[in-house]
Amino acid sequence: MQPDISLHHVTPLAAISIALSVVVAFLFHRLAYWLGTRIVRRMRIEPVILPALYHPTRWLIVLMTLAAGVQSLTFSAKVEAIWSIASKMIFILLMGWLILSMMRAARIILERRSDITVEDNLKARRQHTRIRILYRVAQCVVGFLIISLMLIVIPGVRTVGVTLMASAGLAGLAVGAAAQPALKNLIAGIQMAFSEPIRLDDVLIVEGEWGRVEDIKLTYVVVRLWDDRRLIVPVSYFLEKPFQNWTTKTSDLLGTVFLYVDPAADIEPIRAKFIEAVQSNSRWDGRVAILQVTDHRADALELRGLLSARNAGVAFDLRCEVREAMMNFLRTQMPQALVRSRQRLEAGEGFTRPSAVAE
Secondary structure (H helix, E strand, O other), X not given: OOOOOOEEOOXXXXXXXXXXXXXXXXXXXXXXXXXXXXXXXXXOOOOOHHHHHHHHHHHHHHHHHHHHHHOOOEEOHHHHHHHHHHHHHHHHHHHHHHHHHHHHHHHHHHHHOOOOOOOOOHHHHHHHHHHHHHHHHHHHHXXXXXXHHHHHHOHHHHHHHHHHHHOHHHHHHHHHHHOHHHHHHHHHHHHHHHHOOOOOOOEEEEXXXXXXXEEEOOOEEEEEEOOOOXXXXXXXXXXXXXXXXXXXXXXXXXXXXXXXXXXXXXXXXXXXXXHHHHHOOOOOOOOOEEEEEEEEOXXXXXXXXXXXXXXXXXXXXXXXXXXXXXXXXXXXXXXXXXXXXXXXXXXXXXXXXXXXXXX
């Protein structure tokens, strides 16, 4: 009795013909890629799309060549059923691979057109943030569709795939009950792509830590702290809790320098020196340079100097340099303005006036 999985009327010539067709398909794909590369170079188009297409399209061409060659062969019913299911699943998988590769190439092209390394990069950071979040959401959607379509192809589990496609909302509720934190952060990530409480390269104060937004994932945000540590924060945090964003509109920032001087010190020379130190520094952006008395204590006056810079990092360096210049000025030019402790001795027990000792 002949097995059900046997092949009928498969000649060596047919097998060789199919093998040659696959080789020709490989060569044709390679030639087409070479021509496309030359055209892209001459037209000065972004050399990203062709590399993204290379591997998925190569195997798609091979699959279509095999499908065309197999039409001339006669299989048993069981083999034909297996080939039909396998070829469809492979086709869906390759198409998903192609779509994901195109999405990745589109993301790279859009990000390259928005340079976030320049000084005024607010618009570029906004675009990068949206692109990254929406790209990761699209990846999840495409992955879900690929799995569902592959399940539909299999007769035994076709109802499962149809159910996933038709009742995605109910499935989402069921999954959400078991994975509420992950789903919460996923929805928060989509919301954050449009509400924009934070963007890439924003300067934040989160949980008392100063840092920059290094990356925005689908469910969490990576904040690079000033000492190169990484703070991992759930996306939902930025929609539920208060935090400081120093670059929401612009990166311009006001910095403060506090000085403490003797209550009897002359303020005007100190104010003039402060303004001179700020204006002569190349880090100052030309907006604000003010020195004011903000507090009066029994032993000292508190002077607060305000100065402005183009971003937080420059403002920090400017504050340090101006503070150093002011302390050097007070030490060398106005030592009498430095804070001193005063004590007054009254005549009484254990103390005799100098005049009494002389008499």
